[in-house]
Amino acid sequence: MCCPKISVVIPTHNRVEYISETLNCIINQTLKPYEIIVVDNGSSDNTEDVIKENFNEKVIYVKNNGSITPGAGRNYGLNIATGDYIQFFDSDDVMTKNKFEVQAKILDKNPSIQGVYCPYVQAEDKNGQWIQHDCILQYEKTSLRFMPTKILKGLFVPVWTFLFRTDFVRECQKWPEDLFAYEDYYYLFSMFKNGLRPLHTNECCVFYRVHQNQITGSDFTDKKRDADKVVCLSRILNYYKLGVCEKNIAETMKARVTGNFDEYSKFKFVIVNKLMRVENKLNRIFTGTDWTIAHSPQPDPKIFQHYCSLL
16 A cells, blocks of 8 residues: 555543644654544533644544543544544554554555554653653563453553554444443453454554543542443453453452452452462563563663654
8 A cells, every 4th residue: 555544533522731742743743644533522621722723624623422431532533534544542642753654564564464553651741851650561562362361461552552454443343432441441352352463563652641630540530440440341251252261360350349259259269369460470570560571561761762752
């Protein structure tokens, strides 16, 4: 594909202080996007004014009058996207300027591959300077063997680190529209169950912005977050054909939150829970970080600075 058409779908809700930087990092990609679709999920700030004043000819701005969850916005944007590739993104994060060029080139050379992903790092922008908050994650490719099992155990590869083929995305289950948290966790699990086998590159990176006003941050209580996690795990248990190992892990993760053992023997929970905790501890000892081997942590600050130079 000589000129791949990349559609970018960005749901937003009251992110006026960050969305301009997000849009500029996408507009200034070395491979220009075909279209940028911003789906406003009921913002009460002046997001609309800022976008229409500064990005009117470069952004398709639409209002979603239904559910204001991130998943609802992504479904809305996907429905009107016309590109060959899809980039889901959040309205407060940024990406290195070479992301589209690097990932589209990989997809062009591998027509049987549905997507490609890259590293990400939690970072904070302080007066124009990015400060690293944690290791760079997914710096190396994660083994795809037993990937759904790894996701159930806690491995999370942010969906916005991927560039997907649009046709594949449309074959997958839609984003859940009733969740504010864990909707991306559930979506990633469903994609792997649908046959996703992505390639990996560390030539580009996504910066997951750390700030006070994240939807799943300080204003989103642990109780609400836990409730959404239980919904996700319940759906996984009810809707997907799981192996014995997957089922035991999903039930254990659910029991950790609910403390309900009526439908799940306490003995089995204790055994599986203990094994997972021992496995995580050994992984952290091996990596020398708070992350497991599957997360492929890279703490080298020089690599972070290299990614900063590509913003």
